[in-house]
Amino acid sequence: CLIICISTSVCDPHPLCLYLCEAELQQRSPPSMISLAGGAPNPNTFPFQLASIKMKNGQTLTFDETVMKRALQYSASNGIPELLTWMKNLQKNLHNPPTAGYAPENGQMDMCVTTGSQEGLCKVFEMLVNPGDNVLLDAPTYSGTLATLQPLGCNLINVPSDQHGMIPAGLKEVLSQWDPSEVHKPGSTAPRVLYTIPNGGNPTGASMTSQRKQEVYELARQYDMLIIEDDPYYFLHTYKLIHVMSLCIWQPWAPTFLSMDVDGRIIRTDSFSKILSSGLRIGFVTGPKPLVDRVVLHIQASTMHTSTFTQLMVSQLLHSWGQEGFLQHIDGVIEFYRTQRDAMISSADRWLKDVAEWHAPSAGMFLWIKLKGIADTQQLIMKKALEKEVLLVPGGVFMINSSDPCPYVRAAFSLSTPEQIDEAFRRLSSLIKEAL
Numbered sequence: 001c002l003i004i005c006i007s008t009s010v011c012d013p014h015p016l017c018l019y020l021c022e023a024e025l026q027q028r029s030p031p032s033m034i035s036l037a038g039g040a041p042n043p044n045t046f047p048f049q050l051a052s053i054k055m056k057n058g059q060t061l062t063f064d065e066t067v068m069k070r071a072l073q074y075s076a077s078n079g080i081p082e083l084l085t086w087m088k089n090l091q092k093n094l095h096n097p098p099t100a101g102y103a104p105e106n107g108q109m110d111m112c113v114t115t116g117s118q119e120g121l122c123k124v125f126e127m128l129v130n131p132g133d134n135v136l137l138d139a140p141t142y143s144g145t146l147a148t149l150q151p152l153g154c155n156l157i158n159v160p161s162d163q164h165g166m167i168p169a170g171l172k173e174v175l176s177q178w179d180p181s182e183v184h185k186p187g188s189t190a191p192r193v194l195y196t197i198p199n200g201g202n203p204t205g206a207s208m209t210s211q212r213k214q215e216v217y218e219l220a221r222q223y224d225m226l227i228i229e230d231d232p233y234y235f236l237h238t239y240k241l242i243h244v245m246s247l248c249i250w251q252p253w254a255p256t257f258l259s260m261d262v263d264g265r266i267i268r269t270d271s272f273s274k275i276l277s278s279g280l281r282i283g284f285v286t287g288p289k290p291l292v293d294r295v296v297l298h299i300q301a302s303t304m305h306t307s308t309f310t311q312l313m314v315s316q317l318l319h320s321w322g323q324e325g326f327l328q329h330i331d332g333v334i335e336f337y338r339t340q341r342d343a344m345i346s347s348a349d350r351w352l353k354d355v356a357e358w359h360a361p362s363a364g365m366f367l368w369i370k371l372k373g374i375a376d377t378q379q380l381i382m383k384k385a386l387e388k389e390v391l392l393v394p395g396g397v398f399m400i401n402s403s404d405p406c407p408y409v410r411a412a413f414s415l416s417t418p419e420q421i422d423e424a425f426r427r428l429s430s431l432i433k434e435a436l
């Protein structure tokens with residue numbers, strides 16, 4: 001196993017790695033292999049025997065005794081092979097990444113399963129960011145990312161953005177304080193990492209245009225930066241599903257950074273939370289193999305791997321659906337959120353147009369609302385709104401400095417009914433008017 005560890009993964013023969021490599025080795029060994037190596041528990045002692053999960057389309061996913069024993073056992077840190085293979089084929093079909101054809105040592109596209117994309121983000125930032133590093137991102141941004149980055153002691157630099165996402169001219173201005181020809185000099189403080197949410201941004205709902213992505217990617221090339229493409233709302237875009245010769249392809253509203261990555265400088269996090277289940281905690285990191293290998297090392301040293309049970313459950317579903325079935329499911333999800341978004345926009349027009357302003361999102365599940373005449377929404381939302389029994393998120397939590405005054409609030413249109421949204425905005429309207 002020691003030899004196997006060195007040859008098949010980048011981990012040094014750390015005892016834990018030996019242990020987990022053994023699990024991978026066991027999975028690939030012939031039945032004649034007798035292992036006395038791994039300290040894995042004997043699944044015959046587990047109390048669970050069978051499982052069957054009824055799907056809304058009438059299908060049933062079943063775990064017989066053999067599958068159940070595997071589902072309840074440790075598995076490979078990068079993910080179970082059948083789920084990884086299915087996802088790699090989907091990534092290639094959706095994004096056609098240039099790196100898919102590269103040699104491993106030249107940054108070949110690779111993937112690993114993570115426990116939600118939140119874990120992927122956490123492991124990627126742990127891998128890349130050192131105390132004092134300059135990290136670029138377009139604020140307001142996902143509070144979970146801020147919560148991951150701030151303890152790393154890095155310096156978060158805001159890149160200007162608007163309803164179409166990060167503004168390339170703003171990025172160029174921020175980068176102009178460094179000389180691109182000196183970014184590799186020892187001691188250079190030039191940023192190495194740029195983080196953005198390109199579709200249905202949280203909290204702004206902003207989606208980057210193709211033009212902007214191209215320009216941002218070129219600037220990342222010029223300054224040799226990695227781009228963390230955090231894209232959990234990618235599938236919640238107003239994409240049109242196009243059936244071409246029974247091959248299901250997506251006509252993306254704008255190509256992803258992964259689809260333009262000729263250098264192997266994109267690390268992409270995907271999530272099944274908004275399309276299959278948020279509680280199953282299934283996400284993916286896609287990126288150049290040398291970097292994905294190291295993310296897997298961080299997983300080995302923390303959670304070891306994402307639940308084998310949930311991976312097998314999702315893998316069975318995806319294999320029964322195929323890519324076309326998966327994309328057809330997503331069509332239904334898009335339809336739901338489009339209806340929800342339209343309901344929120346019409347209620348905002350009805351109740352808020354004199355006291356607030358906003359941009360209708362083309363993806364995601366959030367409306368970013370600027371309240372007129374109110375410098376900071378924190379008190380209004382955390383006290384007055386609660387008294388009126390309407391819950392929103394004050395914009396400050398999405399800013400790099402949460403104590404800075406922020407006139408925005410985030411409203412999610414994912415859970416409440418159109419009727420509840422309308423009543424909530426009626427209450428919000430009255431409390432804004434009282435506050436003014």
Ligand SMILES: Cc1ncc(COP(=O)(O)O)c(CNc2cc3ccccc3n(O)c2=O)c1O
Nearest residue numbers: 116117118119142197202230232271273278283
């Ligand atoms: C841009 C961006 N990147 C990554 C993630 C993490 O998603 P994962 O794949 O499920 O791990 C997210 C999830 N965002 C949220 C999650 C959440 C969970 C409980 C309660 C509230 C929550 N609110 O408000 C959120 O915005 C996200 O928006």
